[in-house]
Amino acid sequence: MKIAVLSGKGGTGKTLVSVNLASVAKESIYIDCDVEEPNGHLFFKPTDIKSEKISIKIPFADEKLCKGCRKCVDFCKFNALAYIINKLIVFDEVCHSCGGCVIFCPEQALSEKEKIIGEVQRGVSENVAVITGILNTGEASGIPIIKKLLCGIPAGNEISLIDCPPGSACIVMESIKEADYCILVAEPTLFGVHNLNMVYELVRLFDKPYGAVLNKCLEGENPAENYCLEKDIKILGKISFDSELGTLNSNALISVRENKKYRDMFSSLLQIVTKEVQHEPVINP
Amino acid sequence: MNQLLILSGKGGTGKTTIASAFIMLSEANAYADCDVDAPNLHLIMNQSTEAKRSDYYGLPKAEINLDLCTQCDLCRQNCRFEAIRVDAGYKVDCYACEGCGVCEAVCPAGAVSLKPIIAGELMLYVNDTVFSTAELRMGSGTSGMLVTEVKKQMKSAANEAELAIIDGSPGIGCPVIASLSGVDLVLIVAEPSVSGISDMERIIKTAEKFQVKIAVCVNKYNTNLENTKNIVSFCQRLKLPFVGKIPFDPAAVKAINKGQSIVELDCAAGRAVKSVFEKTIRLLNRTCDINSIVTGNSNDYIIIKKRIK
Amino acid sequence: MKIAIPVDEKSLETSVGQSFGRTPYYLIYDTVSKESVFLDNSAVASQGGAGIKAAQTIVDNNVNALLTPRCGENAAEVLKAAHIKLYKTIKASIKDNIDALNEGKLSLLEDIHPGFHGHGGK
Numbered sequence: 001m002k003i004a005v006l007s008g009k010g011g012t013g014k015t016l017v018s019v020n021l022a023s024v025a026k027e028s029i030y031i032d033c034d035v036e037e038p039n040g041h042l043f044f045k046p047t048d049i050k051s052e053k054i055s056i057k058i059p060f061a062d063e064k065l066c067k068g069c070r071k072c073v074d075f076c077k078f079n080a081l082a083y084i085i086n087k088l089i090v091f092d093e094v095c096h097s098c099g100g101c102v103i104f105c106p107e108q109a110l111s112e113k114e115k116i117i118g119e120v121q122r123g124v125s126e127n128v129a130v131i132t133g134i135l136n137t138g139e140a141s142g143i144p145i146i147k148k149l150l151c152g153i154p155a156g157n158e159i160s161l162i163d164c165p166p167g168s169a170c171i172v173m174e175s176i177k178e179a180d181y182c183i184l185v186a187e188p189t190l191f192g193v194h195n196l197n198m199v200y201e202l203v204r205l206f207d208k209p210y211g212a213v214l215n216k217c218l219e220g221e222n223p224a225e226n227y228c229l230e231k232d233i234k235i236l237g238k239i240s241f242d243s244e245l246g247t248l249n250s251n252a253l254i255s256v257r258e259n260k261k262y263r264d265m266f267s268s269l270l271q272i273v274t275k276e277v278q279h280e281p282v283i284n285p
Numbered sequence: 286m287n288q289l290l291i292l293s294g295k296g297g298t299g300k301t302t303i304a305s306a307f308i309m310l311s312e313a314n315a316y317a318d319c320d321v322d323a324p325n326l327h328l329i330m331n332q333s334t335e336a337k338r339s340d341y342y343g344l345p346k347a348e349i350n351l352d353l354c355t356q357c358d359l360c361r362q363n364c365r366f367e368a369i370r371v372d373a374g375y376k377v378d379c380y381a382c383e384g385c386g387v388c389e390a391v392c393p394a395g396a397v398s399l400k401p402i403i404a405g406e407l408m409l410y411v412n413d414t415v416f417s418t419a420e421l422r423m424g425s426g427t428s429g430m431l432v433t434e435v436k437k438q439m440k441s442a443a444n445e446a447e448l449a450i451i452d453g454s455p456g457i458g459c460p461v462i463a464s465l466s467g468v469d470l471v472l473i474v475a476e477p478s479v480s481g482i483s484d485m486e487r488i489i490k491t492a493e494k495f496q497v498k499i500a501v502c503v504n505k506y507n508t509n510l511e512n513t514k515n516i517v518s519f520c521q522r523l524k525l526p527f528v529g530k531i532p533f534d535p536a537a538v539k540a541i542n543k544g545q546s547i548v549e550l551d552c553a554a555g556r557a558v559k560s561v562f563e564k565t566i567r568l569l570n571r572t573c574d575i576n577s578i579v580t581g582n583s584n585d586y587i588i589i590k591k592r593i594k
Numbered sequence: 595m596k597i598a599i600p601v602d603e604k605s606l607e608t609s610v611g612q613s614f615g616r617t618p619y620y621l622i623y624d625t626v627s628k629e630s631v632f633l634d635n636s637a638v639a640s641q642g643g644a645g646i647k648a649a650q651t652i653v654d655n656n657v658n659a660l661l662t663p664r665c666g667e668n669a670a671e672v673l674k675a676a677h678i679k680l681y682k683t684i685k686a687s688i689k690d691n692i693d694a695l696n697e698g699k700l701s702l703l704e705d706i707h708p709g710f711h712g713h714g715g716k
Contacts, residue, residue, distance in 0.1 A: 008323050010296010010455040015480065036456040037294055037487060039480040073650065077344075077386050079643025082650045084675040091668050094643040098365050098385030137490040140429065140459040166296040166455050167322030168423040173380055190542045191301065195323040202423045223542070243508075250509045252479030430642075496707070 001277050002153060002160045004179035004208075008195030010166035012187040013215035013239070016249055018163040019043045020266045021273070022128045024256045029160040031149050033175035035118060035133035035142035040163050042252045046123025046130040054133075054145045055114035056097045061088040065109035072101035072110065093140070118145045126257075146174045153178065159274070168198040176203065181277045182210040183236065186224035193223045200231060209280040211236040213269065236276065237269040286315065286440065288449045289569055290468040292492070294484030296455035298476040299504035302537065304452035305329040305546040306558045311566065313450045315443035318418040319432045319464040320454035321405065327418055329546050336408035341419060341434060343404030343427035344384035347377045353396035360388035360397055383426070405431050407438055415443035429459035433466070448569075455484075457491040465495045470569045472528070473501045477512035485516070489525070498572050500526045502561045505533035526568055529561035595658040597623050597695065599688060604632040610683045610691060614662045614669055615645035622655055623692060645669030652678065661691055662703065670706045 005018040019040050022030040032040040059072075059081075066088055073081045073088075080095035081088060092115055102110040118135040133149045135142040142165075153160050164175040176182055182203045186196045196212075203210045211234040214224050218241050228235050239245070245262065248255045255262035289307070291300045301318075304326060308316045318326035349360070351374045361369040368381035369388060377388075379402065389397040404425040410416040417439035421428050432454075439449060451468070454460045465471070471492050475485040485501070492499050501520050506513040513530060520527040534554035537547040547555040599621045600611030611617030620633045633655065637647035645665070649672035652660060659679040673680060682703040683691050694700045 009325075010298075010323075011476075012297060036458050037296075037480075037484040039295075039483065042479050042483055075386065075390065076643075077384060079637065079640050079647040082646050082653075082672045082675075084650075084653055084672055085677075087675065089672060089675060091643060091646055091671075094646065094668065096383050096385055098383065098387050099363070100385055100387040100390065103363065103387065104390060135458065137457055137487055138462075138494045140462060142458060167428075169322045169421055169428045169460075170380065170426040171458070187297075189538065190328055190544060191325040194325060194328060198323060198423050205423065246508060250478035250481075250512065 001157055001181070001274065002155075002162060002179045003181050003183060003273060003277065004162040004164055004176040005183045005185060006164040006172060006176065006199050006203075007166060007185040008168055008197070008199040009187065009192050012185045012192055013213075014166075014185050015039045015043070015163055016215070016245075016255075017183065017185055017213055017239075018161040019254055020256045020262065021270050022159070022161040023126070023254050024263060024266045024270055025127070025159045027127050027158065029129045029131065029153065029158065031153065031160060031162045032130075032132040033146050033149055033162055033171075034165040035135040035145045035149075035171075036165060038132050038134055041121070041123075041130060041132045043254050044123075044125035044128060044130045046121075046125045046132075049121050049123040052120045052122075052148075053116045054118045054120060054148050055116045056144055057099065057112040058092050058095050058097065058115045059090055059099075059101050059110045059112050061090075062109045062111065063087065065107045067107050067109075069106060072105055075100055075104055118142065120145065120148055142171055143174050146171060150175075150178050159270075168195075168202045172199070172202065173206070176206060176208060179208055181273070181280065182208045183273065184210055184212045184233070186212055186214050186228070187216045188214065188218060188222040188224045190223065193227050196224060196227060200233065209276070210234075211273070211276055214238045216241040234276070236272050239265070286444065286446055286449050287569060288451060288468045288470075289565070290319075290451045290453050290464055290471045290497075291474060292453040292461060292464075292471055292488055293455060293474045293476075294457065294486075294488030295476055295481045298474045298481060299531070300455075300474050301325045301329065301452050302541055302547060303472075303474055303502075303504065303531070303558060303561070304450055306548045306555070307562050307565070308450050309546045309548050310559060310562045311448055311450065313414070313446070313448045315415045315417075315439055315446035315449040316451065317416070317435050317439045317449065318452045319435055319460065320452060321419045321421045321428050321431045321435065321460060322454060324418050324420055326452045327408075327416070328544055329541065330416060331544065332410040332412065332416060334410055334412045336410050339407045339409075340403045341405040341407050341421075341431050342401045343425055343430060345399040345401045346379045346382045346384055347386075347388050347397050348400045349375045349377055349388075350396045350398070351375070353394050355394045355396070357393060359391050359393065363387050363391050380425075407431075407434055409438050409442055411442055415439055415446065417442070428454075429463035432460045432463040436464070436467070457487050461488070461491065462495070465492060465497050468497050470498045470500060470565070470572050472565055473499060475501055475503050475516050477503055477506055477509040477516060479512070482512060482516060482519075486519075489523070498568075500528045500565055500568055502528045502565075503530040506530035507532045526564075528564040528568065529557065531557040531561060595625050596656060597625065597659045597661055597692070598652050598655070598657040599623070599661045599683070599691065600635075601632070601688065606630060606688055608688070610661075610663060610688060612663060614660070614665045615648045617648075620652065621688065622657065625692070625696065643668065646672055649673050659695070661695065661700065665703055665706055667706050
């Protein structure tokens with residue numbers, strides 16, 4: 001049971017919800033797909049960490065075989081290659097690793113080497129297997145890391161919480177590809193609702209079943225709630241704006257492990273979510 | 286044009302809230318929203334005119350002509366991005382496709398071609414100010430390229446403007462890197478939480494890699510005074526200018542929800558942001574003064590001096 | 595010697611272009627024969643790696659020196675490999691820049707900015 005937690009706007013509470021839901025389950029897997037700014041591990045403080053470096057393939061030329069025909073330079077859509085005074089220069093950061101130059105070199109002078117762009121760390125925190133993706137600073141795209149994070153997650157009834165990046169672009173899309181269900185976390189602000197709309201469209205585009213969790217709820221009108229009612233989005237639960245919860249979160253403490261009242265709140269939320277997921281027809285057998 | 290970019294690393298720290306306040310306080314004639322994945326600045330900076338809209342074409346994507354396709358499977362085998370599926374014929378997943386052209390070149394039947402596709406929309410508002418923004422179609426890649434277009438659009442419409450304020454996006458990847466290009470000063474809005482501090486450190490590392498000057502402020506500082514103190518010491522250790530702190534203020538939240546900037550009413554956050562603004566502008570002018578002196582562009586120096594109120 | 599300068603229009607009266615990689619044209623000027631040729635910059639439409647492609651064009655035209663206000667690190671790497679000298683333009687006309695170069699008054703461009711992962715351009 002893979003549950004993705006996304007929001008569109010940053011700071012609405014994706015990590016709060018995914019970390020606490022993972023903690024309150026009997027046994028679960030927490031996957032941090034926000035590889036640019038991973039935060040879940042700060043809460044879990046996992047131990048027994050095993051690290052796997054993630055790399056992409058970058059071409060290089062065997063100068064003895066290269067005849068300088070420049071077929072590779074002309075082919076590359078990303079301008080990652082230049083041929084200067086009998087030498088092929090490859091620009092790593094611009095290369096998209098498509099492998100085209102290697103395939104089309106008439107002399108077969110090109111091979112590929114690995115360039116490390118980040119890592120995946122696997123550890124444990126009590127009942128939760130914590131899997132964190134980390135993109136190295138200066139690298140442009142975390143997609144290869146997200147791909148690695150999500151492959152090998154067992155299909156079946158074990159609960160996995162996928163903590164997604166903010167926004168609605170390709171990295172978010174990659175994060176929800178394998179999800180069985182999507183939780184949209186919304187905050188009751190003008191910006192929050194505006195961005196909720198974007199992820200709402202994204203989950204529908206990908207035909208994913210979804211429901212909303214309204215966070216930081218205050219007294220009075222809630223524009224996020226109104227939006228959900230208007231669009232017929234099931235509201236799975238509401239978390240009140242609570243300074244105690246805020247402080248625990250701010251100090252990277254897992255609320256359900258600190259206070260029974262939060263344990264109860266997230267337990268019932270998890271029950272509601274699992275019931276929802278089980279009711280959905282199986283999409284990917 | 287002196288460019289001030291507002292970044293944070295972590296989402297939800299208050300970039301747009303602060304950017305809109307700065308725009309009002311500085312009477313900047315040019316501003317842009319580079320958070321193309323989830324743009325919000327237009328919700329505060331209400332415009333008096335309609336936007337000039339243009340389509341944004343991202344990378345061309347592969348398309349398979351099923352009439353010519355012989356189902357040899359060479360395209361799928363050679364695609365590094367898992368962008369070709371077989372589902373009642375060979376189809377390209379346009380979200381995964383990176384436009385590399387391998388499938389087009391490898392296809393023996395000429396059934397694959399790269400076609401330009403619309404990946405978003407650019408909006409330009411020109412009245413007494415220039416506001417450039419865009420929205421990426423959800424699921425699209427190339428957000429970095431769209432950010433570059435947003436900045437280019439702003440620059441060409443407002444090339445006489447002395448100051449441009451740019452609202453950035455969260456994270457440290459492609460769109461953030463694109464927004465850093467040509468910027469004179471980055472203001473990092475930090476949140477005093479463990480997550481916020483971790484994310485702040487990563488965005489600082491990223492900005493430093495691109496040799497852009499950095500200043501730091503703390504938003505919602507009263508939610509965690511201990512962590513605020515930690516951020517201030519961190520800045521002192523790294524010799525980064527700390528330009529002030531802004532409290533979490535329910536009156537400010539109300540204003541933003543009404544589509545108003547926090548400096549349009551009298552509130553604690555609004556007063557604090559004024560002080561952060563003044564310190565930031567002074568720093569920006571000093572940074573630009575130094576650059577002007579180095580390049581010998583004395584005319585710029587005089588214009589910038591006039592800006593200091 | 596042959597020099598290249600990024601320019602906004604195909605005219606000797608125009609101003610020096612602000613970007614090396616994404617300028618619309620290059621002026622290729624021969625200081626001996628005093629001939630000038632304008633080249634289209636095919637890199638301007640590139641999604642990424644514009645500096646690299648532009649630099650390759652300059653190299654392929656047997657240029658000895660490039661006069662530009664700015665240059666990114668990828669383009670600089672290509673130009674360096676080709677032994678092309680980089681000079682920093684002054685805020686003046688094309689003619690003034692060429693005169694300054696001839697009089698030895700132009701300084702070498704040392705402030706190379708980092709690559710922007712294909713999304714650069716001020």
